[in-house]
Amino acid sequence: MNSINKIYLNIAQIQEIVSNDLKKVNSIIIENIGNEVPMISELSSHILASGGKRIRPMITLLTSKLCNYKGDNHLHLAACIEFIHTATLLHDDVIDESKLRRGVATANDIFGNKTSVLVGDFLFSRSFELMVANGSKRILEVLSSASSTIAKGEVLQLTTVNDCNTSRETYMRIITSKTASLFAAASEISGILAEKENNVKNALSTYGEKLGIAFQLTDDALDYIGSENLGKEIGDDFKEGKITLPVIICIEKSDNEEKIFWKKTIEDLNQTDLDLGKALALIKKYNAIEETISLANQFASEAIDALGTFPHSEAKLALESLAQIAVNRTK
C-alpha cells in the first residue's frame, strides 16, 4: 500500500468534502420514501435515520467528483444505492433474526418480520424507479445486475450456513456477490455518468469491488472482536452457525477434536454458554483474526492501487482514505 508519508482523512473529513451533496441525497431519500403509507415512512425513517455512515452513496459522490461529473444524476443514483442497501439490510435482519444493528433495535424487532420484508420490497422497487428516472441504459444494466448478484450471494450464503465444509473460494464468492457488487456498482456508475473510457470505468469498478471485499472481511473479523461500540453482540455469526473466514481458517487448521467442536457448534448448532469462549480461544490459537484482517488490508491496498491512474485530488485522497477506514475501524 502506498501509505508511506500519506496522511489519510477520517470519516468526518471525508463526509465534509461531499457534505452538500450528502444533504441533497438525504433529501432525495426522504422525498422518495413518501408519506402515502405511514408504516413505510415510519420503518424507513427508523432504519435510514439510525446512524448509517452512508458509505455506499459516498462512494458514488466521491467517484463522481473524481470524474469531474457536472450533472446531478449522481445524487439520485446515490440515493438509489442507499435504498438497495437498506432493502438488503432489512431482509438480512429478518434472515439473521437480529435484534440489534448499529446499537439500535432492528426494524424487524420493532416492526415485525412481515413489515420488514414488505418495506424492504418497497425500498427495493423504489430504488428501481429512481434509477430508471436518472440512469442511462448502461447504468440500469450495472445496477440491476448488481441487485441480482446481491440476491444470488445472499442465497448462496444461506445454503452454506451450518456447513463446515464451506471453502474459502465459496466464502469469497459470497462476500464478493452480497457486499462487493454494490460497492463496485456505486463506484462504476460515476464513470458512466461522466462518460469516461472503459479503462477508467473498469478501474472504478475494481476500486469498489476490492473495497467491498475489504469491508466485509473486516466486518466478519469484527464479529469476533466486537466491542460495545460495535452496537451488536459479539459472536452473532457463531451463534447463527454462519461460516465466515475466521471460522474457515480455524477449521482448516483444526485437529480432530477441534473438528468435532466446530461440527457440534456450527453444523448441529448444539451450543452451550461456554462454546463461544472456546471458539474465540481457537480463533486466537490460529491467528484467524490477524489473517482475516491481513487479507482485508491486502484488498484495501488493491482498491487504492486501482485508483492509480487518477491524478491526485481531494476526492482521490478521500477514496483512498475510505479504503483505510474500511479495514481500520472498530465498529
Next chain:
Amino acid sequence: MNSINKIYLNIAQIQEIVSNDLKKVNSIIIENIGNEVPMISELSSHILASGGKRIRPMITLLTSKLCNYKGDNHLHLAACIEFIHTATLLHDDVIDESKLRRGVATANDIFGNKTSVLVGDFLFSRSFELMVANGSKRILEVLSSASSTIAKGEVLQLTTVNDCNTSRETYMRIITSKTASLFAAASEISGILAEKENNVKNALSTYGEKLGIAFQLTDDALDYIGSENLGKEIGDDFKEGKITLPVIICIEKSDNEEKIFWKKTIEDLNQTDLDLGKALALIKKYNAIEETISLANQFASEAIDALGTFPHSEAKLALESLAQIAVNRTK
C-alpha cells in the same frame, strides 16, 4: 357487459392462441433462473412449475397480439411480469404463513421462510434485469412504478390486518395496488411496444386494472366458498384476520352482537373451532359473497368495455374471455 350472443373461450382455448409464445416465455423463464446457485433453481422451479395459469404473462402476449406488435420484446417482458408476480407470491406466502398454494405445499413450507425471502429478492431483481434488457425507458417507468405500487399495497394490507374499521375505500386501494397494478402494467406495455397512441395505451391500462380488480374480488370471495379444487383451505383470510370485502360488507351491516363477534375473531384473533362456521353464516345472512361477486362482474364488464375501440379479433375475444373467466372460476 356485451355478452349477449357472445361465445367466450375457455382457458385452454385462450392458451392455445398464444401457445407458441407461451412456450418461448417458459424457456426465457427457465433460462433466467439459471443454475449458478442450486437453491435458487430448485425453489424457483418449484413455484414456477407448480401449475400457475400464467394469467399475467398471457395478458402481455394477448395485448401484444391485439396491437399487432411484430417484435419479440413482449416475450421477455411477459417473463419479467411473471418473475415480479412470483417474487410477490413468495413473499406473500411468508407473510401469510401459508402452507398451500394451488394445492401444492408452498415454497416457504418446503424451503423455509429465509430462502423464500431471498429467492423472492432474486426473482425480483432478475425481473429488472429482464426489463432493462428488453424495455424502453417508458416501459421501465411503467414496470418499476407497478412494482413499488405493489409493495405499497402489500404494506397497506398488512397495516389493516385485524382492523375491523378498514373501509371499502381502503380495501379497494389495497387490491388496486397489490393486484391490479401489475395486470394494468402487463397490458399497457404492449401498447408502448407497438407504439400506439395514448388513448390506446390508456385503454389497455384500464382493461388490465379493471381485470385485476375483478380477479382479486373473486379471489377474496372464493376464500369463503373454496372447494377442494381451490387447493387452499377455506377461510384462510378469516383465520389470519385479513379484512376483505365479504367481511367488510358483514361488518357494515352487523348488529351489536355481531360487531362483538367480528372484533373478537378478526381484531383479537380470538377464534374457536366454531367461529369460521359462524362467520360463514353471517356472510350468507348478508349476501356478502353475492355482493362481492356482483362487484367483480361489474369490474369485469368495465374491463371488456375498455377494449371497445379495438376491432374484433381472436386476441380481443381471448382478452374478453379472460375477464369472464376471472369472475366465473371456482379456483
